Amino acid sequence: MSHAKAATQFNQNQARTGWHDQALWFVRQKRDRQAVTVPEWEDLRELGSQIKGHMLSNMDEYLIQFEANAQANGVTVHWAKDATEHNKIVYDILQKHKVQRLVKSKSMLTEECHLNPFLERMGIEVVDTDLGERIVQLKDEPPSHIVMPAIHLKKEEIGDLFHEKLGTEAGASDPQYLTEAARQHLRERFLQADAALTGVNFAIAETGGVVVCTNEGNADMGVHLPKLQIHCMGMEKLIPRLADLGVFLRLLARSATGQPITTYSSHFHKPRSGSEMHIVILDNGRSNQLGRPDFRKSLQCIRCGACMNTCPVYRRSGGHSYGTTVPGPIGSILTPGIDLKKHASLPFASTLCGSCSDVCPVKIDIHTQLYKWRQIIAEEGHLPRSKRWSMQMAAWVFARPKLYRWLGKRARWSLRLFPSSLVYGPWNTWGKSRDLPDAPKQSFRDWMKKNG
Amino acid sequence: MSSREDILKAIKANKPDLKPLPELPQFPQPVEDVGEAFRAAAEGVGAQVISVNNWDELALAVNERYPEAKKIAHQIEGLALSPLDWQQINDAHQLADLDVAIIHGEFGVGENAAIWIPETILPERVLPFITQHLVIVLSKEDLVWNMHQAYERIGTEIPGFGIFISGPSKTADIEQSLVLGAHGARTLMIALMPSSQNV
Numbered sequence A: 001m002s003h004a005k006a007a008t009q010f011n012q013n014q015a016r017t018g019w020h021d022q023a024l025w026f027v028r029q030k031r032d033r034q035a036v037t038v039p040e041w042e043d044l045r046e047l048g049s050q051i052k053g054h055m056l057s058n059m060d061e062y063l064i065q066f067e068a069n070a071q072a073n074g075v076t077v078h079w080a081k082d083a084t085e086h087n088k089i090v091y092d093i094l095q096k097h098k099v100q101r102l103v104k105s106k107s108m109l110t111e112e113c114h115l116n117p118f119l120e121r122m123g124i125e126v127v128d129t130d131l132g133e134r135i136v137q138l139k140d141e142p143p144s145h146i147v148m149p150a151i152h153l154k155k156e157e158i159g160d161l162f163h164e165k166l167g168t169e170a171g172a173s174d175p176q177y178l179t180e181a182a183r184q185h186l187r188e189r190f191l192q193a194d195a196a197l198t199g200v201n202f203a204i205a206e207t208g209g210v211v212v213c214t215n216e217g218n219a220d221m222g223v224h225l226p227k228l229q230i231h232c233m234g235m236e237k238l239i240p241r242l243a244d245l246g247v248f249l250r251l252l253a254r255s256a257t258g259q260p261i262t263t264y265s266s267h268f269h270k271p272r273s274g275s276e277m278h279i280v281i282l283d284n285g286r287s288n289q290l291g292r293p294d295f296r297k298s299l300q301c302i303r304c305g306a307c308m309n310t311c312p313v314y315r316r317s318g319g320h321s322y323g324t325t326v327p328g329p330i331g332s333i334l335t336p337g338i339d340l341k342k343h344a345s346l347p348f349a350s351t352l353c354g355s356c357s358d359v360c361p362v363k364i365d366i367h368t369q370l371y372k373w374r375q376i377i378a379e380e381g382h383l384p385r386s387k388r389w390s391m392q393m394a395a396w397v398f399a400r401p402k403l404y405r406w407l408g409k410r411a412r413w414s415l416r417l418f419p420s421s422l423v424y425g426p427w428n429t430w431g432k433s434r435d436l437p438d439a440p441k442q443s444f445r446d447w448m449k450k451n452g
Numbered sequence B: 001m002s003s004r005e006d007i008l009k010a011i012k013a014n015k016p017d018l019k020p021l022p023e024l025p026q027f028p029q030p031v032e033d034v035g036e037a038f039r040a041a042a043e044g045v046g047a048q049v050i051s052v053n054n055w056d057e058l059a060l061a062v063n064e065r066y067p068e069a070k071k072i073a074h075q076i077e078g079l080a081l082s083p084l085d086w087q088q089i090n091d092a093h094q095l096a097d098l099d100v101a102i103i104h105g106e107f108g109v110g111e112n113a114a115i116w117i118p119e120t121i122l123p124e125r126v127l128p129f130i131t132q133h134l135v136i137v138l139s140k141e142d143l144v145w146n147m148h149q150a151y152e153r154i155g156t157e158i159p160g161f162g163i164f165i166s167g168p169s170k171t172a173d174i175e176q177s178l179v180l181g182a183h184g185a186r187t188l189m190i191a192l193m194p195s196s197q198n199v
Helices: A003-009 A014-035 A040-055 A059-072 A083-096 A108-110 A117-120 A131-138 A154-165 A176-193 A219-225 A242-256 A285-292 A294-302 A307-309 A314-319 A328-337 A355-359 A366-379 A386-397 A401-417 A444-451 B003-014 B034-045 B053-067 B094-098 B149-152
Strands: A074-081 A103-104 A125-128 A195-198 A202-205 A209-214 A228-234 A266-270 A276-282 B048-053 B101-104 B107-109 B117-119 B132-138 B161-165 B187-193
Touching: A014 A242, A014 A307, A014 A314, A014 A328, A040 A059, A040 A209, A040 A242, A040 A294, A059 A074, A059 A276, A059 B003, A074 A083, A074 B003, A083 A103, A083 A117, A083 A195, A083 A202, A083 A228, A083 A276, A103 A176, A103 B117, A108 A117, A108 A228, A108 B117, A117 A125, A125 A131, A131 A154, A131 A176, A154 A176, A176 A219, A176 B094, A195 A219, A202 A242, A209 A219, A209 A228, A266 A386, A285 A294, A285 B003, A294 A328, A294 A366, A307 A314, A307 A328, A307 A355, A328 A355, A355 A366, A386 A401, B034 B048, B053 B101, B053 B132, B053 B187, B107 B149, B117 B132, B117 B149
Parallel strands: A074 A276, A103 A125, A103 A195, A195 A228, A228 A276, B048 B187, B101 B132, B132 B187
Antiparallel strands: A202 A209, A209 A266, A266 B161, B107 B117, B117 B161
């Protein structure tokens, strides 16, 4: 389904759309309040951008360095070209340890690889332990936001879900009560788990360790109990130096949720004695994206979600309308590179207002890349017919000045005089949810002739 | 060819020309009193900050704040709270019913109330998370202003596991309502002490 169609469905409930819009805008405002408390905020963004840009330009060397240092720490490093290989690697590790119960903390990468359904088919119980992720897992839905997976759900819906799945009181919807119920339910899972798997926020080439940021403490409750820990990372998560974390940990939580730092910033370097630690490095199209000069900067992303919280389209269409693992502006520049035809509508899910680029903590030129993807989509013939034909017709008219002037006159006259039922007929798709401007009496050309 | 070789080859072929790695500058400290800033930041993230002069005052404060606590873990000689017998603990899962854990913090960060805890000062890695309530003892002098200084202080001595903790466990995953006590410690009490006492 195209983004526009999915967004139309989302917009059918106007009150809910407004609620969603406000919830995200609230987070954007929290981000602003935190950002202004740091006098060197813009310097940090520039540094973050330069460090990631440097890393991308030397990524192979840093990966080799990272691997060597991790191995020296007693960590096993695996390489996966695509999702299938990634899932097989994880399954093989789990099987070797006879794991039946796996607890996971937040990982958009394993969403990207559809790891959960794969492992479940192989008979392994997988429990997402981030509260938001657990909610969408119980609801059998994908996350709608990369930082707040259940931001699209109301507390009453979560109350109903928990009543059905966790046995909470019917009709109870107090967030404190529901969170407590989830805490009890998940504590049991933590204590029973045979292995823990986490995503990775940063991987440090210099030290061979990985850093995971959470507020709930679920990564640590998972990792430190069983005898097996697995960390899955996209290869762009690398940073060269430990000290670079000083820049990124100052940027990440402030940009994401408007906190000065996440509650927990865990630095995993070596397994506990008697335990094993594995790191899986995934490509899955990232090296291709690195080869696209106009789009490689998208790999600088640190997954804060600020571009979603600020985007007027995301806020009013919801994360699910994008049909991708990473929704919103950043998702709309990352995913066309994976399947251009399938995701051809995403770069158009934007007003090109540029707010995403303004808040991006690593200065990705998101709106410029959205515009550039549009060019490629048009050139490769993936525009919907209505858009293709209207563009061709417009081009034909613009190439004929006399005809253009004559049509302009007709249009000004008819917009004034025709009844709106005629102007907003089914042929006017642009006008479905927008008002045409008031028609001026004369064209700019006529005005110039008189006044110029 | 292995996936490793394929991936590295693809990156080598596709990466842009080398860009410079920026030096990390020092940024000025915008506040005069880092201790005050730390306290304000800690309260902002939901922690309680107390000042104590000796272990007796700490024991009193813990008893007062957590009167129901039955199982308390600490390794502080001279702290008059009957501690868990670590000889009896041979598996981290045995800590599941722990009420209070009292641990040292290596240093705190003024700008965000994060406290660095390397595993070298933890008897078990899971301790600060599995406990219902966490108390971190921090020397008043062991404060830096920002995260750059924090990593400078850590230097190259990176432990097998280390963590910055800023406040109690929390979540806002249900309609953005802030709830303290998601999976980790429900409360965090930071006890600031003169360093001569904190040994």
